[in-house]
Amino acid sequence: MTNLSDLSTAMADAVELAARSVVTVRAARPVSGTVVGDGLVLTPAHLLHADEVPVVTPDGQTRTGVVVGRDPGSDLALLRVDDLNVPALTAGEAGRAGELLLAVGRPPGGVQASLGLNPGRVRDGWLHAGAQPFPGVSGGALVNAQGELVGVLNAGVRRGQLLAVPAARAARVADLLSREGRVPRGYLGLATQPVHFPAAATPDSLEDDGELPAGPFGAGRFGPGMFRGEGGPWGGRRGTGRWPDHGGHGRPRGPWAREGRPECGGADRGGVDEARLERLRRFRERFAGGRVGLTVVQVEAGSPGQAAGFRVGDVLLALDGEGVTHPAELLSRVRSRAGETVTLRVLRGGEEQDVSVTVGER
Numbered sequence: 001m002t003n004l005s006d007l008s009t010a011m012a013d014a015v016e017l018a019a020r021s022v023v024t025v026r027a028a029r030p031v032s033g034t035v036v037g038d039g040l041v042l043t044p045a046h047l048l049h050a051d052e053v054p055v056v057t058p059d060g061q062t063r064t065g066v067v068v069g070r071d072p073g074s075d076l077a078l079l080r081v082d083d084l085n086v087p088a089l090t091a092g093e094a095g096r097a098g099e100l101l102l103a104v105g106r107p108p109g110g111v112q113a114s115l116g117l118n119p120g121r122v123r124d125g126w127l128h129a130g131a132q133p134f135p136g137v138s139g140g141a142l143v144n145a146q147g148e149l150v151g152v153l154n155a156g157v158r159r160g161q162l163l164a165v166p167a168a169r170a171a172r173v174a175d176l177l178s179r180e181g182r183v184p185r186g187y188l189g190l191a192t193q194p195v196h197f198p199a200a201a202t203p204d205s206l207e208d209d210g211e212l213p214a215g216p217f218g219a220g221r222f223g224p225g226m227f228r229g230e231g232g233p234w235g236g237r238r239g240t241g242r243w244p245d246h247g248g249h250g251r252p253r254g255p256w257a258r259e260g261r262p263e264c265g266g267a268d269r270g271g272v273d274e275a276r277l278e279r280l281r282r283f284r285e286r287f288a289g290g291r292v293g294l295t296v297v298q299v300e301a302g303s304p305g306q307a308a309g310f311r312v313g314d315v316l317l318a319l320d321g322e323g324v325t326h327p328a329e330l331l332s333r334v335r336s337r338a339g340e341t342v343t344l345r346v347l348r349g350g351e352e353q354d355v356s357v358t359v360g361e362r
Helices: 004-019 167-180 203-209 274-286 327-335
Strands: 022-026 030-037 040-044 052-056 062-071 076-081 100-105 112-117 126-128 141-143 149-154 163-166 190-197 291-299 315-319 341-348 351-358
Touching (some): 030 167, 163 167, 190 315
Antiparallel strands (some): 022 052, 040 076
16 A cells, blocks of 8 residues: 555646646736647636736746637637747546546646546536646646646636646647637537426326426416427427526526537636536526426427427437436536537437437537
8 A cells, every 4th residue: 555655746747747737827817727739738718808818837937828729618818829848748538436636737826736526427527627727727637646637627617626627628628729729619509498397296296197296387287388299298389487596577597508609507717607607507406306397398409409309399418428407507517519419318209319419519
């Protein structure tokens, strides 16, 4: 068994190795930047308010970084820095749940690091660092015990949490920005709204009784605010029901959201809208004890959703094995996956099935 002295030495070596490839970026406030290629640096996009920014190398030299492009979905911006002469970090694996990870940043005061544990999974495109955030850590490197890059850090996505864009996704963003100056946004072409299945309800019982579950569309049998018609268990016509997350007045911004519309899926900026997350949290708490899915209320003509055979009335239950409970959550999870094939668990005609769909680009 490795003793604590050996472990401490290994961690210090990993930080030292990673720090050689982490620079200081003097953006709206000083943050870090991770070198991912020859003269290429990834740093948080939301803090870059100009097209050029000073970059300070590990040996104290100041260079000018030119913004090549920004990706709002990952909140990453790519800088090109001439004569940087700083090595790129080698990409590695996060490893198993519980393995040690190190958050390495370079604020103006010098290299700083914090220790975390690998949570074992990526959620909504983000890896939880499990480490304590500190000023200037955003844009720094999340590394494994070998000092290999497993993610680019961001402390501004969710308050009090240090998250990271996984290394593979960060590399893809950097490649697209360097070649095209932009990252295509993924979309499915499906407009959805939440539906709640009480804990005691089953798809068969709902279909036999002609009932919709109590929840965001009212309670009991079909009536105002309920869905019925052709094309699935509850497909077709839109009623005038009230909604769970806006006080029941008017048309909400979220549930009728369609991909690619900033007013529906959040502002065109990195991170996650705190107010929207709070509404989502309240929504989940309100319907705790049952099951929440997303009813398809519109399928865009010529969209990936239509090509995959989705129809009005389908109920989306999960994306790649993880439940989806809010339209904004679905938008967020496909936005950065343009061109990838995902699997949606769908309730159709009282039966669950898996449907594969290739996420579109726009």
